[in-house]
Each structure stands twice: as structure tokens, then as C-alpha cells.
Amino acid sequence: MLIDTHAHLNFNAYKADADEVIRRSLENDVWLINVGSQYSASKRAVEMAEKHCEGVYAAVGLHPIHVNEEEFYYEKYKALAKSKKVVAIGETGLDYKSEYVSSKELQRTVLCQQLDLAKELNLPIIFHCRLAHDDLIKILSENSSPTAGVIHCFTGNWAEAQEYLKMGFYLGFNGIIFKLNLDEAIAKTPLDKILIETDCPYLTPLPAEALAKAGPLRNEPIFVKYVAEKIAKIKNLSYEEVAKITTENAQKLFKI
Numbered sequence: 001m002l003i004d005t006h007a008h009l010n011f012n013a014y015k016a017d018a019d020e021v022i023r024r025s026l027e028n029d030v031w032l033i034n035v036g037s038q039y040s041a042s043k044r045a046v047e048m049a050e051k052h053c054e055g056v057y058a059a060v061g062l063h064p065i066h067v068n069e070e071e072f073y074y075e076k077y078k079a080l081a082k083s084k085k086v087v088a089i090g091e092t093g094l095d096y097k098s099e100y101v102s103s104k105e106l107q108r109t110v111l112c113q114q115l116d117l118a119k120e121l122n123l124p125i126i127f128h129c130r131l132a133h134d135d136l137i138k139i140l141s142e143n144s145s146p147t148a149g150v151i152h153c154f155t156g157n158w159a160e161a162q163e164y165l166k167m168g169f170y171l172g173f174n175g176i177i178f179k180l181n182l183d184e185a186i187a188k189t190p191l192d193k194i195l196i197e198t199d200c201p202y203l204t205p206l207p208a209e210a211l212a213k214a215g216p217l218r219n220e221p222i223f224v225k226y227v228a229e230k231i232a233k234i235k236n237l238s239y240e241e242v243a244k245i246t247t248e249n250a251q252k253l254f255k256i
């Protein structure tokens, strides 16, 4: 069994066939967590999770690239998070890509609100961080009792990885490891601190596209196996070992 710890089947890319994609995932022994990016997508993730007794979970949160579009309604998210199928707050964090950099201050405020919510509800956090590791590390290290969590789609360097690991966070890797060279961080991060994910519909692992011979291909949870394979190769371990330990890591962090 594998767990795709970061999927977005709650997005419009799956409007027509989300049920089918979920069925395919579960049939292939791949569990998944649909992650919210706004209130509507968070709500949809919860609804999808509640339709299934096992294997489909949700995270609720406001993504840093959306903080200019809507407020973080603490009580509304709190109400959503009351569902037993909500296993994390997120994705939240910081995104300093040029088009979002003007909302830096607001991003930090909204991140801190979500840290508070996670603490209140005793839930782990799924962090998104782009071009902002210094600030995220600073905020997390200054936080009095940081909650557990994962730095999803980790693309930082080994020095940054070590800062997160020191604070007890997991690092999440996805298909981007076929495009960027993250071998050092993957090789040096202990396997018991690694989660695997797809971030679907984005970041399709290159081997999935090569096999389909179809050019750009929409990503989906079953392709998380390619991420596990690549990590096994980099760490010189068997695929089975990586599958087993990363699944246990996800079960432990998200209590599933």
C-alpha cells in the first residue's frame, strides 16, 4: 500500500471523473489525502472524504497564493475540520514567487492563524513553501510549541532540510524530483522522515508520461509509485522498503 499525502482531486481538473480516479487509486491500494487551497476546495475535499469509509482523507486550509482573494475565516475552517476525515490543516505557508510577493505580510498573518488553528485542534500542518524557506524556518522556530507537519513538495537544499528535520517535520517529495536535482536532500534525509505525494493534477512523474507516450499527462494518485521508486534508487533501498516506511510515516503523522 502507498499513501499519496498530497492530492487535489477536489480541483476542477477532476470535475468530470473524480470518483473514477478515486476508485482507480483505491483498487491499486493507494490511499490519498485531498488538500484544500481555499474554502470551497477545502469543503469539497471534506465531502469527497466523507463519501468513503477508508482510504480518502482531507486537509483544510488557505494557500498563500490565495490570501488576496479571500479571508481566512477561522471559525468556518474550524467547523470544517470537525469532520473525522480531516487529518491536517493545509495547505498553508509562504510563496514568494514574484507575482505573490506583494502579499508577503498577509501570507505570514494567515499562516500564523492556521498554526493557531492546528494547535487548537491538535492537527498536523501541510506546509507549502516556495522561495521563502528563511522566513518559514524563522516563523516555525519562533513558534512556542510548533505542531507536527510536513514541508510538502520540498525543493530546498540540504541545509534547509536539516532545519526542518531538527524541528521534527517531515519532508514531502513528488514528481518534481524527476525535474530538479534533489538527490542530496533525499539521500541524507532519514527514510522515517520522508512522505511521498503527487500534488496532482500537477507535476506528473516523467516515467508516467514516458509510458503513456502521450505528452503532457494529468497526474493522479496511482503515479505516486514512481516517486517511491526514484527515492528507493537514490537511497539504494528496495522499493518495498520505501513503500512500507513512507506509508507508516503518513499513518503516524496523520493518524490514519
Ligand SMILES: [Zn+2]
Residues within 6 Å of the ligand: 006, 008, 035, 091, 199
Ligand atoms: Zn498542493
